[in-house]
Amino acid sequence: MKRGQITLFILVGFVVLFALGAFIFLSRGNAASVKELDVSPVRSYVESCLKKASDLALFEKVGKQGGYIDPKSLQQPLRYDTIRGYDIPFHFDSGNYYVPSTERISLDAAQFIASEVKSCSAGGGFEVQGYRIESGEPYVTVVFGEDQTVVSMEYDMRISRGASSARISSYSVVLPIRFLKVHSIGSCFIDELRPDPYSEVSEFVARKKCIEKYSGDGLIDVKFVYGMFVLVYDYSTWFENYGKTFKYQFGVDFGI
Numbered sequence: 420m421k422r423g424q425i426t427l428f429i430l431v432g433f434v435v436l437f438a439l440g441a442f443i444f445l446s447r448g449n450a451a452s453v454k455e456l457d458v459s460p461v462r463s464y465v466e467s468c469l470k471k472a473s474d475l476a477l478f479e480k481v482g483k484q485g486g487y488i489d490p491k492s493l494q495q496p497l498r499y500d501t502i503r504g505y506d507i508p509f510h511f512d513s514g515n516y517y518v519p520s521t522e523r524i525s526l527d528a529a530q531f532i533a534s535e536v537k538s539c540s541a542g543g544g545f546e547v548q549g550y551r552i553e554s555g556e557p558y559v560t561v562v563f564g565e566d567q568t569v570v571s572m573e574y575d576m577r578i579s580r581g582a583s584s585a586r587i588s589s590y591s592v593v594l595p596i597r598f599l600k601v602h603s604i605g606s607c608f609i610d611e612l613r614p615d616p617y618s619e620v621s622e623f624v625a626r627k628k629c630i631e632k633y634s635g636d637g638l639i640d641v642k643f644v645y646g647m648f649v650l651v652y653d654y655s656t657w658f659e660n661y662g663k664t665f666k667y668q669f670g671v672d673f674g675i
Contacts, residue, residue, distance in 0.1 A: 456583035461550065462590075464543045465536070465574065470592045472535035473570045476528045476561075477596055478665060485510060485669030486519040486602070488527045500670060507648065509670035511609050518606055521563050521599065529559040532570060540574075553577045563598040570594065595656050601667045603633045605651045608641050609671060616673040617646060647671065 480488045483505045490499040490506040497517050499508040510518045536557050545552060557574040571591040578585050611625035626641045633639075638655040651667040 456578065456580060456585045458578050458585045458587055460548075461543070461545060461552065461576070461578055462587055464545075465540050465576070465587075466590055466592070468536045468539035469532070469570065469572055469590050472532045472539065473561075473592050473594060475535065476531045477568065477594060477598075478663065480531065481524055481528055481598075482596075482665055482667050484508065485667070486524045488531045498670070498672075505668075507668055507670050509672055510605070510649075511613070511671040511673065513672065513674060516609075518609070521602055524598075524602075525561045525563060529561045529570075532561070533557040533559040533572070536572065536574065549580050551579045563596075563602075565599050566595075566597055568594045568596040568598055596665050597634075597639075597653055597655060598667075600633050600639065601651050601653050601665065604629045604639060604641060605649060605667055605669065607632060608643075608649055608651070612643065612671075613673060616643075616671075 476488065484490055485499075485508040487493065487506075487508055490497060490508045497508055498512050499506045501507070508517065510516065533556075536559070540554070553576070555575040557572055559570065559572045562569045562571070569591060570593075571589075573588055574590060575588045576586065578587065607629035608625050611628055612621060615621040622643050629641065630639055636655070638653060638658065640652045640654070642650045642652070644650060648668060648670050653665040653667075656663060656665045
């Protein structure tokens, strides 16, 4: 092989190596740019949507409407009275119990929250900031505990801006709502009050027995007003710096 041919092969080899190195460098650069996409504004906004929707579902719907998101949508014989804009269902009426289970309450709240989050997240205005967002359907779970309520959400979102992209999917908020205790105290109060519902002594004994059974910290109280409505207050949400008291209210008609 002639010297000129050898030189040509060497040059070609250098060109190939240079091209390969450049390709690897650029590929790593693109990968780095994808990882460096700042999605914190989108995440923070969706988290705020989840927090807002959870507050609405639990404080305003579940709490003030006796565990139901929309009592009007339910079939009879569930009875409710509309007072100050809230549809208050009767958990005991004509000798029958209509107390919703915590499982049902959890599922209904989760569906409501998912719908609210989807509507809220569409209004973030990120398109004008150069973001492109492709999202699936939000899936929410609500887990009631003795000392708190955890709302978790899987909401797959692919976010791109220019040549960079990223994906986020998991969110959660923790609310200081002790719903299992509140729900149990409400049901207990119905059972204890039922034999003699309109006696002040009976009401006092029922309140004392149910509160001592399910909560010993003095931050939950029960009131029976107008001989028809039970109100369970959990003041711990206020003292947890949440700024408002959780109220669980429902009607009862003992037919006496």
